[in-house]
Amino acid sequence: MSVMVEEQRKAGARQWGALAVLILPVLLVSVNNTALSFALPAISQGLRPTAAQLLWIVDVYPLILAALLIPMGSLGDRMGRRKMLVIGSTGFGLVSLLAAFAPSAEWLLAARVGTAVFGSMLLPTTLSLLRTVFRDDRQRSLAIAIWTAGFSAGAALGPIAGGFLLNHFWWGSVFLLAVPALVAFLIAAPLLLPESKDPNPGPVDPASIVLAVATMAPVVYGIKSLATGGSPLHGILFIAVGVLCGVLFARRQVAKDYPMLDLRFFRSARFSGGLSVNVVSNVALFGFLFFFTQYLQLINGMDPMTSGLLMIPGLLLSILTGLGAERIARLIGVRSAVVLGLLLVAAGFFVVAFTDQMSSSTPILVAFTVMSAGTGLATTLSTDLVVSSVPESKAGAASAVSETGYEVGAVLGTAVLGGLTTAFYQAHLELPAAVDSTRAQAAHETLGGALDVAAESPLSSAIADAATAAFSAGMQWTSVFGGILVAVVALVLVRVLRADRRVRRARV
Template sequence: MSVMVEEQRKAGAREWGALAVLMLPVLLVSVNNTALSFALPAISQGLRPTGAQLLWIVDVYPLILAALLIPMGSLGDRIGRRKMLIIGSSGFGAVSLLAAFAPSAEFLLAARVGTAIFGSMLLPTTLSLLRTVFRDDRQRSLAIAIWTAGFSAGAGLGPIAGGFLLNHFWWGSVFLLAVPALVAFLIAAPLLLPESRDPNPGPVDPASIVLAVATMAPVVYGIKSLAIGGSPLHGVLFIAVGALCGLLFARRQVVKNYPMLDLRFFRSARFSGGLSVNMVSNVALFGFLFFFTQYLQLVNGMDPMTSGLLMIPGLLLSILTGLGAERIARVVGVRSAVVLGLLLVAAGFFVVAFTDQMQSSAPILVAFTVMSAGTGLATTLSTDLVVSSVPESKAGAASAVSETGYEVGAVLGTAVLGGLTTAFYQAHLDLPAAVGADSAQAAHETLGGALDVAAESPLGSAVADAAVAAFSAGMQWTSVFGGILVAGVALALFRVLRADRRVRRAV
C-alpha cells in the first residue's frame, strides 16, 4: 500500500508540462530585467529623462517588488495561486506593452511601477505552485533546480537579446520580449496548472499588508540611497523607519490567529538557513558584478554585448550545478552541498583577491565562473530548503520570503560590496600632482570619471594608469572582505544545518 501511495505521488507528463508553463513568466521576467540596463542609453536619447527620472526608472522596480512580495505571496495562498499567477501575468504583459510605446519618461516610470506590482505576483506564486504540483521530494528538488536554472538563463539571455534588439529596433523593443511568452502562458496555464490555496486562510489583514510594505520599502530605499552616495542621515533614517515598522509587523503576526507570515517558520534551521544562503549568495553575486562589469567595459574597453557573452560560461555552469544539485546532495548530504556551494563563491572572491588583474583578465573570468557554479549549487538547494520546510498551505508566504531574501541580498550587495569597492578605489587613487583640483575631484568619484578626465588631460596615460591600479586594488580588498564574509557564513551554516543525505520535506 505504501508503495502505491509513493507511486501516486510521482509526477507524470502533465506535471512536467506544468513546470514548462511555469518557466515562461520566470524566464521572461528575468530576461526583461537584465535587458533593460542595456536600453538606458537609448531611453536617455529617446525620452530625455532627468537624471533622477532615469535612476527611478531602474530603481522603482526592485523597490516595489521587495515591498510587495510577502503580501502578494500571502494573498496568493488565500485567493488561489493559479488565479494570482494569471492576474499577474496578464497585468505584466499589458503594462510591458504600454512601456514599449511610452511617450514620456513619466509614462515609462509609471509603467515600471505597474510591472513591479504585477511582477510581485509572479515569482513567489510560480515557486509555491511547484510545491503543489510535485509531491515527490526528489522530483520537487529537480523542479526547483530547473526553476532556478531558468532564472539564471534569463539573466544571461537578457544582455544578448537586449543587445540584438537595440541594434535593430527602438528602445521599447526590450519590453516586448515579455508579451508573446506571457500570451502563450495565459493559454496553457488554465489547462495544465492546478489551483491551490490555503484551506484555512483566515481573513485578509490590511494592517499587516501596510506594515509589510512599510517595512521593506524604506529599508530597500535607504540601502540604495547609501549605495549611491546619498546623505548618510537620510539613508539611516529610512532604514530606521523600516525597522520600526518591521517590529510592529512582527508583533502583529505573533498575536494574530491567522498571521500573514507565521514567524514560527524562522525557528526551523532549514528555513532560516536557506533564507540566509539566498541573501548572502546575492550579496556576493551583485557585489562581484559591481566591479566585474566595470572591469570588463572600462578597464578592458569591451562593449556591453561582448561583456555579456563573456558571462555565458559562468551562467551555463550555474545552470548545470543547479540541475545537478539534488544528485550532489544525495551523495554528500544537503548541508555539505550547500556549504560547498558557498565555499566556491568564497573561492571566486579569493581568486580576485590574490591575483593581478592588471596583467590579464583571465583570473577575474575564472573567478566569475567559479562563483557562478557555487551560486547555482547553493541557491538551488537553499530555495528547496525554504519551500519544503513549511506546510504546503503556506508555500506562497514561504516562497515570498525566499524571493525577498534574493531582492534584499541584491540591494545589499551593491550597497555594501559596491560601496567598499568605491571606498578602496578612492583611498588608493594617487594622481599626478599636476592634475587640477576639479579634475582630481571628478577622478576620485568613479573609475568612469577618472577615465573621462584622462581622455581630456595631457597627463591622460598617467591618470588612466593610476585609476586602473586603484580600481584593481579596490577589487582585491573588496574580494578579501567578500571571501571572508561568505566563508564565515558557510562555516556557521555547517554548524546550524544538520546532516541529511536526502532532500526531503522537514516536518
C-alpha cells in the first residue's frame, strides 16, 4: 500500500509539462526587466522624459511589486491560483503592448505601473502551484530549482535579446518580448495546470490589504530615497510610516480568525531561515551588481551588450548549481548546502576585496562567477524551505513572502551596499588642485560624472585615474563589508536551522 501511495505522489509527464508552462511567465518577467535597463538611453532620446520620470520608469515596478506580492498571494489562495495566474498573464501581455507603443513618458510610466500590478499576480501563484503539482519532496525540490533557474536564464537572455532588438528596432520592441510567450502560456495553462485554493480561506480583509501595501511601499520608497541621495529626513519619515503600518498589520493578523498572513509561519526555523537567505542573497547580488556593471562599462569601457555577455558564464553557473541543489543537499544535508551557498557568496566579495582590480578584470569576473554559483545554490534551497514549511492551503501567502524577501533584498542591496560604494568613492577621490569647485563637485557625485568632467578637461588623464582608483577602493571596502555580512549570516543560520531536524539532514 505504501508503495502505491508513493507512486501516486510521483509526478508524471503532465506535471512536468505544467512546470514548463509555469516557467514561461517567470522567464518573460525576468527578460523584460533586464532588457529594459538596456533600452533606457533609447527611451530618453525617443520620449524625452525628465530625470524624475526616467527614474520612476525604472523604480515604480519594484516599488509596486513589493507592495502587492503579499496581498496578491493571499488573494490567489482565496480565489484560485490558476485563475489569478491567467488574469495576471493576460494583463501583463496587454500592458506590455501598451508600453511598446507608448507615445509619451507619462504613458510609459502608467504602463510600468500596470505591469507591476499584474506581475505581482504571477510570481507567488507560479511558485505556490508548484507545491500543488509536485507532491514528492525530491521532485518538488527539483521543480523549484528549475523554476528558480528561470530567473537566471531570463537575466542572461535579457541583455542578448534586448541588445539585438535595440540594434534592429525601436526601443518599444523590448516590451514585445513578453507577448508571444504569454499567448502560448494562456493556451497551455487551462490544459495542464490544476486549479487550487485554500478550502477554508475566510473573508477577504480589505483593511489588511491596505495595511500590507502601506507597509511595503513606504519602506521601499524610503530606502530608495536614501540610496539616491534624497533628503535623509524624507527617507526616514517614509520608512517610519511603513514600520508603523507594519505594526498595525501584524496586530490585525494576530487578532483575526482568518489572517491574510499567518504570522505563526515565522516561528518555523525553515520558514524564517529560508526567508533570511532570500533577503541576504539579493542584498549581496544587487549590491555587487551596482559596482560590477559600472566597473565593466565605465572603467573597462565595454558597451552594455558586451557587459551582458560577460555575465553569462556566472548566470549559467547559477542555473547549474540551482539544478544540482537537491543532489548537493542529499550529499551534505540541506543546512550545510545552504550555508555553503552563502559562503561562496561571501568568497566572491572577498576576491574583490583582496585583489587588484586596476590591472586586470579577471578577479572581478571570477568573483561574480563564484557569487552566482553560491546564489543559485542557496536561494534554490531556501525557496524550497519556505514553500514546504507551510500547509499547502497557505502556499500562496508563503510564496508571496518569499518573493517579497527577494524584492526587499534587491532594494537593500542597491541602497546599503551601493550607498557604501558611493560613500567610499567620494571619501577616496583626490582630484588635482587645478580642478575648479563646480567640476570637482560633479566629479565627486558619481564615477560617471567624474569621467564626464575628465573628458572636458585638459587634466583628463589625472582626473580619470583618480576617479577609477577611488571607485576601485570603494569596491574593495564595500566587498569587505559585504563578505563579512554574508559570512556572519551564514554562521547564524548554522544555529537557527539546527532547530529543525528536517533541515539538519537531507530529505531522502
